[in-house]
Amino acid sequence: MRSRLSAAGCVWVYRIYEPVMDPALSGDPHYCNATVYVFAFWFITTAYIFLGLVTSCICCISIYAQTRTEREQ
8 A cells, every 4th residue: 555655746747847836836736845755755755766776785685695605605
């Protein structure tokens, strides 16, 4: 359930990359509050960057551990 909500959030935020943020056009279907949109955009983007860094670190540590084990044998 959580992954479906995360995917839906990404679609909602990234689909309209540059939404209408002018309060005078609040009746527009693509209108977004600037603060909420920018917060959501950077929160999701930062989460993906962090996930990528953690995954890269785990891969590097695994490769290092494997090569170290092979050298010791």
